[in-house]
Amino acid sequence: MRVFARTPARILACLAIAVTFAAPVSAGTRLKDIVDVEGVRENQLTGYGIVFGLNGTGDSIRNCPMLQQGLASMLERLGINTRTSNVNTKNVAAVMVTANLPPFGTNGSRIDVTVSTMCDAKSLEGGTLLATPMIGADSQAYALAQGSVAVGAFTAAGNSGTSLTRNIPTNGRVPNGATIERELKFDIAAQPELRLSLRNPDFTTASRIAGAINAFSGVNAAVALDPATVRLRRPPAFSDMSAFIAQIEGLEIEPEQRARVVINETTGVIVMGENVRVSTVAIAQGNLTIQVQETPGVAMPNSFTNAPPVVVPQSNITVAEDMAKLAVVGGNGVP
Structure with a gap:
């Protein structure tokens, strides 16, 4: 028998604890943790590549035309003509390669890449990504990716057709697999x-940021343009903008937090922000008990038959709900 019960005591206790410990607490946050410098961001790179060395888990070339074309083009660049040949192998796979080009990435730096299959390959385990140009939004190549594909998954199958798959074997990573070949020029030091x-x-937060920067620099170097933007001008005392940012990014700012209540209905936990105020509220809730009883029965076959007995499940569900109890919580804007 399974019994499910819901009581108001736990919910009221959690609410009382949340109200008790919701006293305002001032905590400063570094400027670098709440803002981004406009223009200093990652850029997405994509590329089409081919993974070799798969143990029979690659694409079916007949079902993947782009693999057939890409494989023929790649072999022709190596001096091998396969236009008149019928290439049929399961050890290669067509993949899409993605990466993020970090801001101020320099030539020769290495970045991680993600490899994902495009056709019907079963797994990329044990494969090697061939040299793949990584293209930006402007159709320019910024990096070159190549290396062994690491797959954090596996697939096991038996002769009966039963199989077990853990995680996603058709998606992998090449750690430090791409080398940056072209930089994104952005001279932040010379920006006025x-x-x-x-x-x-x-x-409020934007205004506090501008005030803290102006107090630090001694001049009106920052102006809050809107809730999301603060304009920053280089003070005469600093020779370049990067030095000024290095000085102000550690300033302690107290971000404005909106009143917010988060309720986990499964555990009954209630989390309240420091700005939440509870007015007088009445909570009425009674106990709810659900009982499920399983009484399996047996259906006997007809006489003179070879049919086995059949177990017939029988379930009995009862619900008991107590009278609701009324509780008054809070009042007078209690924090």
């Missing part, structure tokens, strides 16, 4: 003016 973008836009 920049903008700071707030990750959580708020008028």
Whole structure:
């Protein structure tokens, strides 16, 4: 027998604890943790590549035309003509390769790449990605990816057709698999003016950021343009913008937090922000008990037959709900 019970005591206790410990607490946050410098961001790179060395888990070339074309083009660049040949192998796979080009990435730096199959390959385990140009949004190549594919998954199958798959074997990574070949030029030191973008836009937070920067620099170097943007100008005392940002990114700012309540209905836990105020509220809830009883029965076959007995499941579900109890919580804007 299974019994499911719901009581108001746990919910009321959690609410009382949340109300008790919701006293305002001032905590400063570094400027670098709440804003981004406009223009300093990652850029997405993509590329089409081929993974070799698969143990019979690659694409069916007949079902993957782009693999057939890509394989023929790649072999022709190596001096091998396969236009008149019927290539049929299961050890290669057509893949899409993605990566993020970090800001201020320099030539020769290495970045991670993600490899994902495009056709009907079963797994990339044990494969090697051949040299793949990584293209940006402007159709220019910024990196070259190549290396062994690491797959954090596996697939096991038996002769009966039963199989077990853990995680996604058709998706893998090549750690430090791409080399940056072209840099994105952005001379931040020579910029006379920049903008700071707030990750959580708020008028009060933007005003506090501008005030803290101006107090530190001694001049009106920052102006809050809107809830999401603070304009930053280089003070005369600093020779370049990068030095100024290095000095102000450690300033302690107290972000404005909106009143918020988060309730986990499964565990009954209630989390409240420091700005939440609870007015007088009445909560009425009674106990709810659900009982499920399983009484399996047996259906006997007809006489003079070879049919086996059959177990017939029988379930009995009862619900008991007590009278609701009324509780008054909070009042007078209790924090």
